[in-house]
Amino acid sequence: MDKLYTCAEIADRYSxxxxxxxxxxxxxxxxxxxxxxxxxxxxxxxxxFEAERRTV
Known part of the structure; x- marks a missing residue:
């Protein structure tokens, strides 16, 4: 099972x-x-989400 992230953790991850x-x-x-x-x-x-926004 995947880890579940809070909104605060996501905000920190993406600054x-x-x-x-x-x-x-x-x-x-x-x-x-x-x-x-x-x-x-x-x-x-x-x-x-990250893969869809990746630039090449």
Whole structure:
């Protein structure tokens, strides 16, 4: 099973404000699971997000 990342962890990973991560989730840039009051994103979904934005 993939690790689940919090919005704060994702914001740190990409050096963006946490509000940007919430916008990405709202805009369906990657799927998220709502757990309690927060969201979690699977590692596989983060890898797919990165692969789709890779420049060659």
């Amino acid at each position: 963006v404000p946490i509000g940007t991560v919430w916008l990405w989730i709202r805009d369906k840039k990657f799927p998220a699971i709502k757990i309690g009051k927060g969201y979690r994103v699977a590692e596989a979904d983060l890898r797919k």
